[in-house]
Amino acid sequence: MRNPKSLLSSCIRDPKALSTLHALLTVSGTLSSPSSIADSLSRLIFSYARLPDLPSALLLFDSSPHKPISAWSAIIVSHSRHPHHLLGLYHRMISGPTTPDSPIFSVALKACAASSDLDLGRSIWARAVDSGYKGDAFVGSSAVKMFAELGAVEDARRVFEGMRRRDLVSWTSMVSGLARAGFAVDAVETFRRMRSDGYEGDGVAMLALLRACAAVGDLRLGRSVHGRLLRCNVGGSMEIETSVVDMYVKNGEAHLAVRVFEAMRGRRSAVTWGALISGLAQNGLAADALRRLIEMQRLHGLCPDSAALVGALSACSQTGSLESGKSVHGFMMRRLGLGLKPVSVTALVDMYGKCGSPGSAEAVFCQTGAKDPIMWNAMISAYGAHGLGREALSLFLEMREAGVTPDGVTFSSLLSALSHAGMVEEGLAWFKRMVGEFRVRPDERHSACVVDLLARSGRIEEAKRLVDLMEGEPGTAVWAALLAGCQNSKGSETGLAVARRVFEARPDDVGIYTLVSNVFAKAGRWELVAEARKAVKDSGRRKVPGYSAVEVDGAVHGFVMEDKSHPQFGMIKQVLGRLYQQMRRMDCALEEEFEVLDFGKF
DNA sequence: GTGAATAGCT
Numbered sequence: 272m273r274n275p276k277s278l279l280s281s282c283i284r285d286p287k288a289l290s291t292l293h294a295l296l297t298v299s300g301t302l303s304s305p306s307s308i309a310d311s312l313s314r315l316i317f318s319y320a321r322l323p324d325l326p327s328a329l330l331l332f333d334s335s336p337h338k339p340i341s342a343w344s345a346i347i348v349s350h351s352r353h354p355h356h357l358l359g360l361y362h363r364m365i366s367g368p369t370t371p372d373s374p375i376f377s378v379a380l381k382a383c384a385a386s387s388d389l390d391l392g393r394s395i396w397a398r399a400v401d402s403g404y405k406g407d408a409f410v411g412s413s414a415v416k417m418f419a420e421l422g423a424v425e426d427a428r429r430v431f432e433g434m435r436r437r438d439l440v441s442w443t444s445m446v447s448g449l450a451r452a453g454f455a456v457d458a459v460e461t462f463r464r465m466r467s468d469g470y471e472g473d474g475v476a477m478l479a480l481l482r483a484c485a486a487v488g489d490l491r492l493g494r495s496v497h498g499r500l501l502r503c504n505v506g507g508s509m510e511i512e513t514s515v516v517d518m519y520v521k522n523g524e525a526h527l528a529v530r531v532f533e534a535m536r537g538r539r540s541a542v543t544w545g546a547l548i549s550g551l552a553q554n555g556l557a558a559d560a561l562r563r564l565i566e567m568q569r570l571h572g573l574c575p576d577s578a579a580l581v582g583a584l585s586a587c588s589q590t591g592s593l594e595s596g597k598s599v600h601g602f603m604m605r606r607l608g609l610g611l612k613p614v615s616v617t618a619l620v621d622m623y624g625k626c627g628s629p630g631s632a633e634a635v636f637c638q639t640g641a642k643d644p645i646m647w648n649a650m651i652s653a654y655g656a657h658g659l660g661r662e663a664l665s666l667f668l669e670m671r672e673a674g675v676t677p678d679g680v681t682f683s684s685l686l687s688a689l690s691h692a693g694m695v696e697e698g699l700a701w702f703k704r705m706v707g708e709f710r711v712r713p714d715e716r717h718s719a720c721v722v723d724l725l726a727r728s729g730r731i732e733e734a735k736r737l738v739d740l741m742e743g744e745p746g747t748a749v750w751a752a753l754l755a756g757c758q759n760s761k762g763s764e765t766g767l768a769v770a771r772r773v774f775e776a777r778p779d780d781v782g783i784y785t786l787v788s789n790v791f792a793k794a795g796r797w798e799l800v801a802e803a804r805k806a807v808k809d810s811g812r813r814k815v816p817g818y819s820a821v822e823v824d825g826a827v828h829g830f831v832m833e834d835k836s837h838p839q840f841g842m843i844k845q846v847l848g849r850l851y852q853q854m855r856r857m858d859c860a861l862e863e864e865f866e867v868l869d870f871g872k873f
Numbered sequence: 874g875t876g877a878a879t880a881g882c883t
Contacts, residue, residue: 317874348874374875381876412876443877475878482880513880520881546881578881585883617883645883 309337313345320349340369347375354382358391365398373407380413389421396430406435412444419448427452439470447479455487474508481514485521493518497531509535513543520550525559541567541576548575549582557586561595577607577615584618588625596622600635613643620646624653644675651684660692679711686720690727698724719748726756731765747780754786758793767794774803781807 312335319328332338332346343364350357361379364371371379376399383392396414404410411434418427431437431445442465449458462480465472472480477500484493497515512535519528532539532547544567551560564583567573575583580603587596600619603611611619616639623632632653636646647670654663667685670677677685682705689698702721705711713721718741725734734753738745750773757766770790773783784807791799828837837843 313874320874345874351875372875377875407876409876414876416877438876440877445877447877473877478878478880508879510878510880517881540880542881544881549882576881581882612882614882621883643883649883 309339309341312339313341316342316345316349320345325349325353338367338369340372343369344372344374348378351378351381354385357382358386358388361395370402371398373404373409376402376404376407376410377413380410380417384413384417384420387421389418389423392417392421393423393426396426405433408434408436408438408441412441415441415444415448419445419452422452424449424452424454437468439473439476442468442470443472443476443479446476446483450479450483450486453486455483455489458483459487459489459492471503474511477511478514481511481518485514485518488522490522490524493522509538509540509543512538513540513546516543517546517550520546520553523554525551525554525556539571539573541573541579544571544573545576545579545582548579549585552582552586552589555589557589557592560586561592564599574606575602577603577612581614581618584622588622591626593623593626593628596626611639613639613641613646617643617646617649620649620653624649624656627657629653629657629659642673642675644678644681647675648678648680648684651681651688655684655688655691658692660689660694660697663688663692664694664697677709677711679714679717682709682711683716683720686717686724690720690724693727695724695728695730715746715748718745719752722749723752723756726753727759729756729759731756735765735769744776747778747783750778751783751786754783754790757790758786766790767796771799774799774806777806781810 312331316328316332319325319331328346328349332342335342343360347357347360347364350360357378361371361375361382364375376395379395380392380399383389383395392414396417399405399407399410399414411430414430415427418424418430427445427448431441434441442461446458446461446465449455449461458479462472462476462483465476470476477496480496481493484490484496497518500511500515512531516528516531516535519525519531528547528550532543535543544563548560548563548567551557551563561583564575564579567575567579580599583599584596587593587599596619600622603615603619607615616635619635620632623629623635632650636642636650639646647666651663651666651670654660654666663685667677667681670681682701685701686698686705689695689701698721702713702717702724705717706713711717718737722734722737725731725737731753734756738749738753741749750769753769754766754773757769767790770787774787784803788800788803791797791803
């Protein structure tokens with residue numbers, strides 16, 4: 272018969288000829304000759320894999336009595352897109368006498384990353400080290416990626432530092448692994464080391480670096496990366512440019528993001544639009560975000576995908592644009608129907624909750640089968656925002672019955688709901704259980720909720736004791752809750768003491784000085800009021816005005832403190848006056864003054 | 874036909 276190698280080369284990519292050859296080789300027993308033909312066996316396996324016909328590749332591999340390392344390598348590498356089967360073959364191999372080679376270790380580690388199997392990943396890496404592959408650039412890069420992706424960042428670092436020789440890919444695997452794991456500062460630092468080692472970084476490295484710049488908020492570095500992309504002409508790819516838009520957005524530079532976006536005219540995908548829309552929303556430019564969503568469809572004929580719609584929903588939540596939110600919801604249902612992703616459902620629940628429609632939030636929530644923890648949290652918050660403490664609590668209990676573990680955010684939402692509904696005892700009890708039973712470490716938000724809970728019901732002394740027990744200096748939210756409580760309870764000594772303490776700590780947040788000086792004023796300590804005002808003035812900062820918004824017949828009206836420019840100001844003031852009288856009759860604790868203002872329509 | 878990534882989102 273002809274030389275199998277030449278036969279093989281004549282029939283590569285021809286399935287019929289391949290199977291004939293396979294039969295021929297098997298029958299003639301050629302495959303049992305180990306030396307010269309081993310190479311043909313692995314090439315044949317790869318040929319089947321390329322078709323792709325993995326069952327035949329496996330059949331051929333299994334029918335061969337001799338399985339040289341090259342054949343194992345071929346069959347395992349051929350299963351790269353099927354991590355589960357790949358790892359099965361790996362196990363078969365190591366239970367025999369053959370030692371894996373570099374390609375096998377690389378793809379096996381990669382498969383562990385894909386199937387999130389950290390334990391197996393560790394044992395494969397240990398075997399690779401025993402077999403002398405500790406310094407191998409290929410095996411090392413796979414191990415770095417696997418460890419970083421599965422949360423074992425320290426192991427990733429150890430592997431990386433132990434590599435004999437580092438090349439572009441191994442450097443990039445470390446930079447990207449750190450960026451992905453949230454160690455943005457370290458990612459940037461590693462990139463600097465990479466450059467001093469002589470590697471400039473290609474498109475892949477730039478994507479990782481931009482992600483790190485976005486996360487770490489390093490605008491200077493981000494700009495310099497952007498500059499280098501422009502100079503080196505690497506910036507041509509849509510993915511990289513979209514990442515640049517995202518990087519500026521995450522650094523709070525919406526104007527620069529828009530500029531880059533405009534320069535991409537003609538090379539923008541739905542993802543690019545989505546990055547801009549959600550970015551504008553994140554930067555408080557809700558109206559721009561919604562305008563862009565319409566522009567994308569009407570002027571450019573692009574269909575927004577779920578991420579763009581989620582960005583738009585977040586814009587609606589901020590401005591209270593219920594009508595816009597509803598139409599985004601309608602569009603989602605028409606486009607995506609029942610296949611809504613959990614993030615989309617959560618965004619809808621959040622939007623309805625913040626736009627004053629807890630009932631609609633509930634409807635969306637209840638219609639969804641598989642609920643993730645974030646969705647539960649959003650629904651509990653929606654109840655809380657409307658003072659529906661009972662509903663929030665019973666949903667929380669339902670969540671536990673469904674076997675979902677509450678996290679820190681869940682308790683923030685629950686405590687805040689209980690506090691707004693005045694359910695003091697329940698709130699305190701759940702805070703205790705949160706710490707004792709659920710082992711959730713209280714953060715600033717939890718403490719602020721509990722302090723608020725106590726302070727609202729006039730238990731200022733207890734609130735203060737809790738603050739004193741907190742480790743470290745309490746943050747602004749805690750002080751604000753305590754001071755707000757002191758403001759309502761009349762002329763307490765504790766209030767004055769707390770206000771002095773906060774004032775002396777000179778917090779950065781300007782808003783808190785208002786609360787401080789209100790407490791001073793209530794105690795009649797006008798000299799302290801003057802001092803507090805002076806401190807704010809000297810700091811040169813201005814308080815960012817708080818505002819609220821309401822939608823009437825599709826137009827959104829925003830209201831801020833100390834401005835009377837709304838065209839219907841007089842009427843609004845009258846209505847509020849009536850409400851005030853009613854509330855007084857109902858014996859509600861009231862702010863003594865209220866002013867309503869408008870900063871125009873959005 | 875061994876390794877890095879394929880953007881945006883609660």
